[in-house]
Amino acid sequence: xxxGPDRHAVAARVAGEPKPRDRVVESWxxxxxxxxxxxxxxxxxxxLFGDASAARWVNDIPRPLRFFTQxxxxxxxxxxxxxxYRAEGYDCQQQKFVELELRPYFPIDDGEKENRFFxxxxxxxxxxxxxxxxxxxxxxxxxEAALAARSHGLSASPIGGxxxxxxxxxxxxxxxxxxxxxxxxxxxxxESYVKHAYYxxxxxxEASCRELGQ
Amino acid sequence: MIFWSLFRxxxxxxxxxxxxxxxxxxxxxxxxxxLSGRLLHADELLGETGFHVPDLGHDDWRxxxxxxxxxxxxxxxxxxxxxxxxxxxxxxxxxxxxxLTFALLVAWIALxxxxxxxxxTKLTPTLAFALFFSSAGTRYSVDALLAQRREPxxxxxxxxxxxxxxxxxLFLPIFYGCSAVFKARGDxxxxxxxxxxxxxxxxxxxxxxxxxxxxxxxxxxxxxLTIVALEGLAPLWLGWRRTRPFAxxxxxxxxxxxxxxxxxxxxxxxxxxxxxxxGYLPDSQLLRVEAAxxxxxxxxxx
Numbered sequence: 001x002x003x004g005p006d007r008h009a010v011a012a013r014v015a016g017e018p019k020p021r022d023r024v025v026e027s028w029x030x031x032x033x034x035x036x037x038x039x040x041x042x043x044x045x046x047x048l049f050g051d052a053s054a055a056r057w058v059n060d061i062p063r064p065l066r067f068f069t070q071x072x073x074x075x076x077x078x079x080x081x082x083x084x085y086r087a088e089g090y091d092c093q094q095q096k097f098v099e100l101e102l103r104p105y106f107p108i109d110d111g112e113k114e115n116r117f118f119x120x121x122x123x124x125x126x127x128x129x130x131x132x133x134x135x136x137x138x139x140x141x142x143x144e145a146a147l148a149a150r151s152h153g154l155s156a157s158p159i160g161g162x163x164x165x166x167x168x169x170x171x172x173x174x175x176x177x178x179x180x181x182x183x184x185x186x187x188x189x190x191e192s193y194v195k196h197a198y199y200x201x202x203x204x205x206e207a208s209c210r211e212l213g214q
Numbered sequence: 215m216i217f218w219s220l221f222r223x224x225x226x227x228x229x230x231x232x233x234x235x236x237x238x239x240x241x242x243x244x245x246x247x248x249l250s251g252r253l254l255h256a257d258e259l260l261g262e263t264g265f266h267v268p269d270l271g272h273d274d275w276r277x278x279x280x281x282x283x284x285x286x287x288x289x290x291x292x293x294x295x296x297x298x299x300x301x302x303x304x305x306x307x308x309x310x311x312x313x314l315t316f317a318l319l320v321a322w323i324a325l326x327x328x329x330x331x332x333x334x335t336k337l338t339p340t341l342a343f344a345l346f347f348s349s350a351g352t353r354y355s356v357d358a359l360l361a362q363r364r365e366p367x368x369x370x371x372x373x374x375x376x377x378x379x380x381x382x383x384l385f386l387p388i389f390y391g392c393s394a395v396f397k398a399r400g401d402x403x404x405x406x407x408x409x410x411x412x413x414x415x416x417x418x419x420x421x422x423x424x425x426x427x428x429x430x431x432x433x434x435x436x437x438x439l440t441i442v443a444l445e446g447l448a449p450l451w452l453g454w455r456r457t458r459p460f461a462x463x464x465x466x467x468x469x470x471x472x473x474x475x476x477x478x479x480x481x482x483x484x485x486x487x488x489x490x491x492x493g494y495l496p497d498s499q500l501l502r503v504e505a506a507x508x509x510x511x512x513x514x515x516x
Contacts, residue, residue, distance in 0.1 A: 023369050023371040023372070023373070024373040024374065024375060025352050025373065025374040025376075026349075026375055027347075027348070027349060027375055027376065027377060028349065029347050029377065033347075034377060038225075038377070041377075041381050041384070044340065045385070045388050048388055048389065048392045049388065049392055049395075052391075052392035052393070052395035052399075053395055053399075054399070063273075063275070063278035063279065064278045064279040064325060066278070067278040067279075067324070067325065067331070067336065068321070068324070068336050068339060068340060070336065071333045071336045071389070072389055072392035072393045072395075072396055073396045074333070074393050074397075075397075075408070075412055076397050076399065076400025076401065077400045077401045077408070078401045078405045078407065078408040078411045078412075079411040079412055079414065079415065080411075082414045082415045083415070084416075106258075107258060108251060108252050108255050108258060108330075109252075109478065111416065112416045112417070112477075112478060113417065114478050116258075116327075116329045119328075119329040119330075120265070120267065120329060123276050123328060124267060124276065127270070129268055129270060130267050130268065130270070133265075133268045134265060137265040138265075171411055171414055174406075174407045174410060174431055175431040178413060178414060178426035178427060179414070180418070180423050181414065181415060181416055181418045181423075
């Protein structure tokens with residue numbers, strides 16, 4: 001009896017399986033390493049799930065490794081308000097706080113909540129060490145730019161301190177018309193929307209302004 | 215023991231090589247797309263010019279490892295190397311070296327600054343490591359073109375046994391399942407309009423704004439429940455052969471909508487779409503992609 005078409009081979013082809021003559025690329029990973037990699041992958045998946053289910057054992061994973069497994073928390077909470085962060089500088093000449101344009105000092109993702117200034121305030125607003133470092137960075141960079149502007153004959157006043165604030169813009173009732181997001185000046189918001197997160201103490205502001213000869 | 219033996223068989227089954235190559239080609243582009251806006255300011259991101267959170271010097275969840283800022287020149291060099299490694303990986307040139315370099319450099323970027331770390335940057339090193347341990351670059355790549363020049367008679371392989379592909383195929387349902395657990399522990403089952411509240415802030419695109427204006431509130435609630443069900447039961451939807459094509463369409467639609475509605479999240483969407491296509495695109499569709507790539511590569515050889 002002549003051999004008919006190999007029904008298994010045909011079915012395998014339709015199902016996308018290799019024919020006997022098809023070349024299959026074998027893994028270059030040796031068997032012992034494959035076992036290590038399987039164990040690592042299993043550990044990764046367990047850590048993902050442990051993180052999601054708030055298991056205590058994940059706290060025992062070294063932080064730099066655990067960091068790469070903290071990826072599945074995608075928007076788990078509702079937004080209570082549109083949250084923005086702003087910076088003001090204490091103008092030594094006018095002796096009052098004025099809002100700072102942050103783009104020159106935090107150019108990455110300007111105006112978005114992924115901006116580094118925004119993220120610093122979001123994560124570290126209660127950490128004084130970081131807030132002081134942020135204040136120092138902003139004051140130095142702003143004053144460098146102000147001095148450079150002056151040397152070119154432009155009027156620019158240095159700052160003796162900063163104030164960081166969060167702005168909580170209410171969303172309105174569910175179903176109410178959604179406003180187009182726009183970046184508005186800090187002064188345009190009612191005071192009730194604004195919460196100060198950090199400010200340079202008055203004594204320090206005055207001392208800095210004196211040092212700057214203002 | 216039966217489970218282990220079934221798992222070993224599943225792991226060792228040949229799959230179409232184009233799955234792996236699809237991921238190799240698209241995933242670094244999604245990661246680089248995400249990083250591009252940041253690497254353009256490498257001195258601010260990694261160098262001494264920009265602001266960096268100081269060494270908090272204690273066990274702090276926000277600072278898993280303190281890596282000091284680099285001199286600006288080194289920061290620019292690292293950025294250039296990252297782009298080069300990502301492009302080489304995508305093109306399949308010195309694929310394994312490129313994958314390892316890309317994994318290490320993006321891991322450095324993610325660890326060096328919590329402020330710049332997002333799901334894309336945290337996931338990229340893992341995926342690039344997976345590609346390093348795989349046979350990615352065997353076909354549809356510069357490496358393959360060079361190999362064919364050396365041995366013009368050699369057959370082009372169509373199938374691969376790849377732990378990396380299996381990793382991606384397992385990762386997706388587990389990731390979605392975990393995301394659903396986070397959502398369930400958060401507000402998604404308690405508050406009806408979580409999705410609606412997320413279309414107001416700086417992520418909002420023009421499309422999201424228009425959609426929010428014309429979509430009835432009840433639809434937002436329905437979408438929210440659909441997403442939880444889709445993600446929460448992802449192991450079932452993606453694991454069962456009969457539901458897999460519908461699940462694939464559902465997840466692809468979800469990521470397309472996320473990309474359209476939340477501007478900066480588009481790169482994350484592109485990354486997930488890449489993994490979904492590489493992991494779960496039906497073979498019949500893959501064959502079409504392969505045919506198109508075959509035409510392209512014969513054109514390149516001419």
